Amino acid sequence: MAQSTHTKTEPESPGIRIRKVGGGIGMKEQLYVPGIAEGLGATVRHFFRNVFAPKDKKYTKTIQYPDEKVEYPQRFRGMHRLVPREDGTPRCVACFMCQTACPARCIHIVAGETDDERIEKFPVIFEIDELRCVVCGLCVEACPCDAIRMDTGIHPKPVYTRKEADFGKADLLSILGRDEAKAGGSRSQTPPPASAAGTGRVDRHEGDRGAGGRSGGY
């Protein structure tokens, strides 16, 4: 549509030229029924194709969770895990790099001394609040010992109370990496329930039950 300039000779013209394209609506469309029949053909075809599909060639794209699950990509950051040494103790030397790097302040470490001079410290308590975790992976990047990884390919189970989402050292050690959890693929590993005994630290969630908010810091 071209905009013609207003001229004093045609004050009532709005200044827009209109050009009709196409032949307008055809008889087939106006009758409705042929068009409806065509549309019905498409839906009926889909219906019978899906209802009578053979078991091995299904056209429906639905994944029946939780019986079937979608494979996560290789770079998926899931739950954390503590990587063990050969003797089963965690590689972690309680350097507090991950705790410092974590933007959500969800890692809590209490350090203790070891007898081994090369490994000076070890974590007495290593606890992660998976509910606070923003899954950024900065703790993995910060760790100098490759002690913490997020390659498990699972995510924490839904919980009823906030306390159940605190995972302690034993739980985090027990999770396997995605490549090690062989049977059934990476999604077959079920996340561990947090140990009910807790970690022995002061209950950080006591501020939640009262007014419903945290009392600042941790």
Add this chain to the structure above:
Amino acid sequence: MQSFIPVIGELVMIGVMLALLLGIAGPLTWAERRQSAMIQDRIGPNRAGIRLFGRDVRLFGLLHPLADALKMITKEDAINKRADRFLYNLAPLIALVPALVTFAVIPIGPDITVFGETVRLQVARLDVGILFVFAVSSLAVFGVTLAGYASASKLAMLGGLRASAQMISYEVTMGLSIMGLPLIFGTLEPYAMVQQQGELLWGWLPKWGVFVQPLSFLIFFTAALAENKRIPFDLAEGESEIVGYFVEYSGMKFGMFFMAEYIEVIVIAGLVTTLFFGGWQVPYLMDSGFVFPGGATVAMSEWLVTVLRVGAFMFKLLFFLWFQLMIRWTLPRFRYDQVMDLGWRKFLPLSLVNLVLTAAVVLWVS
């Protein structure tokens, strides 16, 4: 004592019809969801199950309607403070009962003889037949309007007005489009119409309504869909897009509106089957067995013939249920002015023309 047997027969028939209606309406909601899923390349609800003998019995999700019913019964019945209590409680009833009652004149099978008594497979054989259907279905408009008015909510009021305007517009067309059939069959009573549809035209074509009045079938079917506010004419409710007249209803009262819609779907299917597709007639099946046009006959016992006929009615009913569900998921919604235009300026003249043409043909033939 002897006179009680017909009364008991009537009561049993009423119970059977109610059970049939309500028993189909529940799985119809399941079928709606599964069928729409199958059309859209997905699976649909298949998960609601109960634990039997320690295992979950899921049954393709057939328990979902039961779950819906339980949900609606246990929901809180919240009522507006300013709502007109009496009308508010009355509206779902007025919406539901006409849908149930309309099914009373639809015959599901031929008259059968049980213990020497003739049992009608039809709740009420009225001489006015289909006029009763239209009279009663017009009452449903009251339910809708009252629901909108008594809700004390502006948007519900507007929704009620929208819906009732649409319903009233299509009632006229619904009634007029059918009037060709009494001209041809000479009766208003559905049972007599079904009986006459067993006759053959030109020796080979069953005298079904759809063959003698195809235009009437199209108009009636569409007008019935519009009357029931079924897609593509669902602009009154719009299903989460626009506020409908039942917005202030919760729990089982909404459940009654919901059920009323699905029961009306069944009633429409029953009406279309009865009037246009021969009801319980199987083509070429007479009382004694099959009588094909070529002359070949297959003798059958009367019992088998009755079973075949009732089965035919059920099959046709189910087909039209399936078809209405198909239409719902195929067509986009009409705009309000398109609905009104279609009802008053296209269908009403068409049905009048159909009536005049039918009258002319009947006069010319006789």
